[in-house]
Amino acid sequence: xxxxxxxxxxxxxxxxxxxxxxxxxxxxxxxxxxxxxxxxxxxxxxxxxxxxxxxxxxxxxxxxxxxxxxxxxxxxxxxxxxxxxxxxxxxxxxxxxxxxxxxxxxxxxxxxxxxxxxxxxxxxxxxxxxxxxxxxxxxxxxxxxxxxxxxxxxxxxxxxxxxxxxxxxxxxxxxxxxxxxxxxxxxxxxxxxxxxxxxxxxxxxxxxxxxxxxxxxxxxxxxxxxxxxxxxxxxxxxxxxxxxxxxxxxxxxxxxxxxxxxxxxxxxxxxxxxxxxxxxxxxxxxxxxxxxxxxxxxxxxxxxxxxxxxxxxxxxx
Amino acid sequence: xxxxxxxxxxxxxxxxxxxxxxxxxxxxxxxxxxxxxxxxxxxxxxxxxxxxxxxxxxxxxxxxxxxxxxxxxxxxxxxxxxxxxxxxxxxxxxxxxxxxxxxxxxxxxxxxxxxxxxxxxxxxxxxxxxxxxxxxxxxxxxxxxxxxxxxxxxxxxxxxxxxxxxxxxxxxxxxxxxxxxxxxxxxxxxxxxxxxxxxxxxxxxxxxxxxxxxxxxxxxxxxxxxxxxxxxxxxxxxxxxxxxxxxxxxxxxxxxxxxxxxxxxxxxxxxxxxxxxxxxxxxxxxxxxxxxxxxxxxxxxxxxxxxxxxxxxxxxxxxxxxxxxxxxxxxxxxxxxxxxxxxxxxxxxxxxxxxxxxxxxxxxx
Ligand SMILES: Nc1ncnc2c1ncn2[C@@H]1O[C@H](COP(=O)(O)OP(=O)(O)OP(=O)(O)O)[C@@H](O)[C@H]1O
Ligand SMILES: [Mg+2]
Numbered sequence: 001x002x003x004x005x006x007x008x009x010x011x012x013x014x015x016x017x018x019x020x021x022x023x024x025x026x027x028x029x030x031x032x033x034x035x036x037x038x039x040x041x042x043x044x045x046x047x048x049x050x051x052x053x054x055x056x057x058x059x060x061x062x063x064x065x066x067x068x069x070x071x072x073x074x075x076x077x078x079x080x081x082x083x084x085x086x087x088x089x090x091x092x093x094x095x096x097x098x099x100x101x102x103x104x105x106x107x108x109x110x111x112x113x114x115x116x117x118x119x120x121x122x123x124x125x126x127x128x129x130x131x132x133x134x135x136x137x138x139x140x141x142x143x144x145x146x147x148x149x150x151x152x153x154x155x156x157x158x159x160x161x162x163x164x165x166x167x168x169x170x171x172x173x174x175x176x177x178x179x180x181x182x183x184x185x186x187x188x189x190x191x192x193x194x195x196x197x198x199x200x201x202x203x204x205x206x207x208x209x210x211x212x213x214x215x216x217x218x219x220x221x222x223x224x225x226x227x228x229x230x231x232x233x234x235x236x237x238x239x240x241x242x243x244x245x246x247x248x249x250x251x252x253x254x255x256x257x258x259x260x261x262x263x264x265x266x267x268x269x270x271x272x273x274x275x276x277x278x279x280x281x282x283x284x285x286x287x288x289x290x291x292x293x294x295x296x297x298x299x300x301x302x303x304x305x306x307x308x309x310x311x312x313x314x315x316x317x
Numbered sequence: 318x319x320x321x322x323x324x325x326x327x328x329x330x331x332x333x334x335x336x337x338x339x340x341x342x343x344x345x346x347x348x349x350x351x352x353x354x355x356x357x358x359x360x361x362x363x364x365x366x367x368x369x370x371x372x373x374x375x376x377x378x379x380x381x382x383x384x385x386x387x388x389x390x391x392x393x394x395x396x397x398x399x400x401x402x403x404x405x406x407x408x409x410x411x412x413x414x415x416x417x418x419x420x421x422x423x424x425x426x427x428x429x430x431x432x433x434x435x436x437x438x439x440x441x442x443x444x445x446x447x448x449x450x451x452x453x454x455x456x457x458x459x460x461x462x463x464x465x466x467x468x469x470x471x472x473x474x475x476x477x478x479x480x481x482x483x484x485x486x487x488x489x490x491x492x493x494x495x496x497x498x499x500x501x502x503x504x505x506x507x508x509x510x511x512x513x514x515x516x517x518x519x520x521x522x523x524x525x526x527x528x529x530x531x532x533x534x535x536x537x538x539x540x541x542x543x544x545x546x547x548x549x550x551x552x553x554x555x556x557x558x559x560x561x562x563x564x565x566x567x568x569x570x571x572x573x574x575x576x577x578x579x580x581x582x583x584x585x586x587x588x589x590x591x592x593x594x595x596x597x598x599x600x601x602x603x604x605x606x607x608x609x610x611x612x613x614x615x616x617x618x619x620x621x622x623x624x625x626x627x628x629x630x631x632x633x634x635x636x637x638x639x640x641x642x643x644x645x646x647x648x649x650x651x652x653x654x655x656x657x658x659x660x661x662x663x664x665x666x667x668x669x670x671x672x673x674x675x676x677x678x679x680x681x682x
Contacts, residue, residue: 207400207402209398209400209402210402210404212369212389212396212398212402213396213398213402213404213463214415215368215369215388215389215390216367216368216369216389216390216392216394216395216396217390217415217416217419217463217467218390218416218419218420219390219419220390223419228404231404231406232405232406
């Protein structure tokens with residue numbers, strides 16, 4: 001873009017506008033960050049500190065929340081505690097200081113792994129299918145292309161949870177309830193329409209000449225797609241993948257309905273921590289903090305692509 | 318190297334006919350320029366030759382072989398796109414090597430071929446750069462490098478200089494022509510810029526609304542345009558047209574205009590009845606106080622060695638290119654003389670040229 005700045009520029013904000021805009025952004029960031037920060041901090045409090053009133057700003061950090069998150073414990077009488085051999089590990093000591101004995105690992109780790117498998121699995125599937133479909137719609141003369149694209153979009157118009165009961169019944173008779181495959185397929189089905197639409201926009205932006213040059217240079221259509229189109233679409237793929245991942249990672253309703261044991265993901269599991277032996281807020285906060293981590297890491301890794309991708313090709317040369 | 322023969326090529330997109338009844342031959346080693354206004358079907362024709370578009374009907378022969386329905390990859394033709402289509406995610410070296418990698422050539426051979434092509438185009442110092450940082454001239458050379466590196470049967474170029482600024486374009490014109498002198502590869506070059514076409518071509522094909530109007534060497538097209546469209550499209554400023562409602566009886570050698578007669582070259586075909594149009598190139602007009610045809614000077618544009626003089630006559634407005642030393646003042650009335658053997662005649666109804674015999678042609682052979 002040529003530099004259209006100057007006294008008469010309509011686009012360039014004045015210094016005052018800039019300052020106001022900056023202040024608003026900072027305010028919004030604070031509003032958004034404070035609850036997250038509170039959760040993060042609560043994860044390092046002891047249970048009494050976490051419910052102290054007025055809330056404690058200064059406290060001695062403790063890993064009790066994380067220990068409680070990852071273990072199951074049983075309360076024992078002081079006599080029994082005294083009869084035990086000395087505690088061997090720091091987390092044993094921590095539990096015993098509350099008159100508890102660690103009985104074994106909790107299910108959190110397993111639930112977290114389930115979440116990773118289901119969210120990343122469905123994201124990879126949705127983005128791959130979406131990219132291929134979008135390429136076909138973008139490059140080939142597909143009969144009724146516009147109607148088909150609208151149909152694909154229309155699958156998003158109904159809130160997915162409206163079909164929860166039929167899906168529940170269907171999954172039960174197909175044996176997909178409470179399985180990784182079932183959850184991956186479900187999230188893929190929800191995400192694929194979004195992926196097609198986003199990727200179509202990105203692929204439309206890639207000039208056909210790139211592939212045509214490759215075709216003339218002797219490559220097949222598939223090779224040209226793989227060697228020329230995919231690298232060009234990396235930005236769009238990254239942006240689409242993040243949207244899909246966020247949905248699949250955070251999804252609660254279907255996960256609560258369709259999973260209970262083996263394939264249960266983290267979102268429906270975290271609230272159940274509250275039930276186990278009183279209101280253990282630090283454990284809940286620890287579970288929530290860890291749960292945020294993969295999305296943060298994934299977004300940070302792809303942030304360069306994301307920034308360019310979300311502007312939908314506006315910055316493309 | 319190869320000869321490209323196009324026969325009755327036609328391409329329709331739905332109801333819209335983009336190319337029709339096109340037939341021409343590109344001789345082996347020819348620098349063949351397709352010239353025409355925007356939207357006349359040049360790119361579509363080129364894409365059909367390349368195999369990127371399938372013709373609705375007609376045939377394309379490459380060295381006598383029918384390649385009409387062959388895939389692009391099997392034609393062994395290189396294509397230089399208007400915006401170069403360099404792969405932005407690859408370095409210059411990988412861009413140029415890309416077609417060779419496809420052929421499964423050995424690494425060392427590829428490296429040598431890329432180096433050679435790059436040296437040939439004087440871009441060997443850029444080989445490890447990313448293409449995104451290059452100037453448009455260097456991009457142009459990289460695109461050419463990718464085309465020449467695999468020694469194809471023919472080069473197709475779609476307005477390869479369209480993205481360059483005017484000054485640089487002239488330089489690249491010379492470079493392209495020099496490249497052609499050295500490689501002697503059959504080249505089909507598309508442009509809508511007549512100066513580019515005239516300065517580079519061995520053969521020019523002028524296209525209009527999907528059809529090829531005239532094919533020939535630049536000078537022939539300039540001197541003997543087959544239609545008013547070609548005459549108007551070629552030359553800057555274009556040929557002047559004077560409407561002659563009186564027509565011409567067969568055998569007559571002059572046309573009557575207001576105030577006198579203009580002598581014309583002898584027609585070699587029957588003259589259609591009805592209105593005629595006289596075509597005069599600006600440089601074939603001179604001032605002659607004794608001449609019967611009078612004109613008023615409307616504007617004078619000084620160009621250094623020559624000047625462009627706009628004149629009003631009883632039959633319409635003319636532009637004349639005169640030596641700068643000729644005195645011409647706005648408001649003056651002057652007499653006009655025309656170089657008889659250079660005049661063209663057109664059928665006023667169809668715009669087709671009426672063939673004439675030019676004494677000069679006899680002299681030059
Ligand atoms: N895929 C297509 N579908 C429909 N119409 C097309 C298609 N490709 C080209 N056309 C039409 O065919 C006509 C000729 O197009 P073409 O690109 O060959 O023109 P051109 O001579 O190369 O013009 P320019 O100088 O603008 O590049 C144009 O009117 C264009 O709109
Ligand atoms: Mg074109």
